[in-house]
Amino acid sequence: MTTSTLDATELYRLPWTLADNGISWLEPTVACNLNCDGCYRRQEENPHKPWEEVVGELDTFESLRRSDCISIAGGDPLLYPRIVDLVAEIKRRGLKPIINTNGVALTDDLLGDLKRAGVFGFTFHVDSRQGRSGEWAGKTDIALNDLRLEYAEMLARAGGIACSFNSTVYAENLHEVPELMAWAHRHIDIVQTMVFICFRHVVPEMGFDWFAGGEQVPWDKIWYSTEESGREVEIDARTLVAKAREQDPRFQPAAFLNGTHDPQACKWLLTQRVGDRDAIHGYLGPRFVEAAMDTYHFHKGRYLAYVSPGETRRGKAAMFLSSFIDPDARKAWRTFLGAALRNPARWFRPVHLQSLMFIQPVDFMDDGEQSMCDGCPDITVHDGKLVWSCRLDELKQYGTFLRTFPRAGCGAHHGCSGGRGMGSEAEA
Numbered sequence: 001m002t003t004s005t006l007d008a009t010e011l012y013r014l015p016w017t018l019a020d021n022g023i024s025w026l027e028p029t030v031a032c033n034l035n036c037d038g039c040y041r042r043q044e045e046n047p048h049k050p051w052e053e054v055v056g057e058l059d060t061f062e063s064l065r066r067s068d069c070i071s072i073a074g075g076d077p078l079l080y081p082r083i084v085d086l087v088a089e090i091k092r093r094g095l096k097p098i099i100n101t102n103g104v105a106l107t108d109d110l111l112g113d114l115k116r117a118g119v120f121g122f123t124f125h126v127d128s129r130q131g132r133s134g135e136w137a138g139k140t141d142i143a144l145n146d147l148r149l150e151y152a153e154m155l156a157r158a159g160g161i162a163c164s165f166n167s168t169v170y171a172e173n174l175h176e177v178p179e180l181m182a183w184a185h186r187h188i189d190i191v192q193t194m195v196f197i198c199f200r201h202v203v204p205e206m207g208f209d210w211f212a213g214g215e216q217v218p219w220d221k222i223w224y225s226t227e228e229s230g231r232e233v234e235i236d237a238r239t240l241v242a243k244a245r246e247q248d249p250r251f252q253p254a255a256f257l258n259g260t261h262d263p264q265a266c267k268w269l270l271t272q273r274v275g276d277r278d279a280i281h282g283y284l285g286p287r288f289v290e291a292a293m294d295t296y297h298f299h300k301g302r303y304l305a306y307v308s309p310g311e312t313r314r315g316k317a318a319m320f321l322s323s324f325i326d327p328d329a330r331k332a333w334r335t336f337l338g339a340a341l342r343n344p345a346r347w348f349r350p351v352h353l354q355s356l357m358f359i360q361p362v363d364f365m366d367d368g369e370q371s372m373c374d375g376c377p378d379i380t381v382h383d384g385k386l387v388w389s390c391r392l393d394e395l396k397q398y399g400t401f402l403r404t405f406p407r408a409g410c411g412a413h414h415g416c417s418g419g420r421g422m423g424s425e426a427e428a
């Protein structure tokens with residue numbers, strides 16, 4: 001598999017921590033109307049949490065952690081009976097409500113209610129392995145761009161709501177990533193963010209034994225496991241950078257979150273590009289992201305996550321102002337000036353910012369340690385404690401996070417090559 005060289009020491013390390021983060025992750029329900037291949041949340045008999053419990057989890061977040069926004073996830077949160085009240089409650093607390101959904105249950109009427117309640121943004125999970133029915137059944141990820149466009153246009157008509165998409169990346173759709181990025185560029189005026197999440201599963205080839213406390217757990221009983229041999233679980237952020245460079249050789253990430261056990265792992269890898277529907281003028285650099293994070297924190301007391309469409313239209317100002325501190329922004333600004341000289345009409349068109357995020361979840365190290373995202377944004381609440389949402393089912397199933405140890409006599413640990421066995425944070 002092609003990977004790119006990427007030196008994390010040249011990027012800005014996002015300042016997010018357990019106590020002070022851009023995002024927190026709230027799951028009011030596990031009910032869902034799709035069946036995604038990469039999903040790690042199991043259905044339950046009573047899928048919706050009581051309202052008091054959900055409000056209690058918001059209280060826990062507020063008492064333990066600063067956040068800029070609350071990702072309302074699941075399950076699919078649009079199936080939660082009090083979703084409109086929940087959005088209003090989060091907004092009332094001065095936080096940005098973001099809905100992470102597969103979009104199936106979204107109607108214009110519901111969108112209107114959510115907008116009036118104060119929704120800040122949507123992240124739509126759309127990919128080719130979700131078991132969608134009707135006209136979207138069996139479609140490739142490229143064909144699903146039509147569905148993505150429907151959602152993006154729906155939000156654009158409603159106005160003022162941030163629009164993001166995420167897709168799980170499997171061996172089967174990896175080759176489509178460059179075209180998905182090209183699609184996002186063509187709709188840079190209405191799509192603020194694209195997120196690509198590397199597939200996570202426990203597979204037979206992994207050379208680990210699993211333990212809950214002192215008790216061994218059969219690997220095939222873990223919720224996110226498959227007996228299907230040969231599933232590819234080695235796709236990582238560097239693989240995605242190599243793919244992105246097929247679409248644009250200039251592609252250059254700016255910021256990252258490292259792994260708890262690997263400072264060079266790019267667990268959350270952020271790229272900030274700037275352009276219009278006709279051209280990408282360039283990629284803003286680490287200094288731009290650092291200035292944005294620090295300035296926002298100075299004024300608001302928390303780190304920035306999610307930006308409104310009104311803000312992302314200010315690409316010209318972002319390029320010009322940060323060109324004084326950021327060499328990459330300077331390059332983008334010069335490219336824009338050249339394009340504007342050739343075609344003066346460009347001066348009067350908006351230039352947009354667009355974020356591309358690659359997420360590489362749990363990595364297994366040689367000694368069996370599991371390397372998590374250091375400064376995990378998708379922390380959720382369980383029994384009054386802050387926990388990784390990507391491993392919540394371990395707590396629900398076994399009452400503790402599982403530990404892994406290299407299996408005696410096995411030389412096939414996925415951690416050996418810096419590879420992975422699990423992944424994916426944002427399944428809606």
Ligand code: SF4
Pocket residue numbers: 267360361362372373376377378379388389390391423424425426
């Ligand atoms: S929930 Fe898991 S994958 Fe998501 S950010 Fe946290 S550690 Fe990473």
